[in-house]
Amino acid sequence: MSALDITREAVYAAIRDDLGCRTVDDLAERFHVLSGSATLRTVLDELKATGRIVEYKDGRLSGPGIFTQPALGEEPS
Secondary structure, eight states: OOHHHHHHHHHHHHIIIIIOOOSHHHHHHHHTOOOSSOOHHHHHHHHHHTTSOSEEETTEEESSOTTTSOOTTOOOO
């Protein structure tokens, strides 16, 4: 398994466990970052560009994070 495969697997697990998103399109919809067909890389790149995540490396998301900031239109908890 390559590092990219491990990274993708780790991120999908975090998405499923923390956000209840089953697919990349679910993630894109949840955070209102893309329309149409999305890939894990394009969603993560968009989240990084908008400051939702700071770093994405080796299966780790760091910075403010998609798990700590509410999606657009949601109230902070």
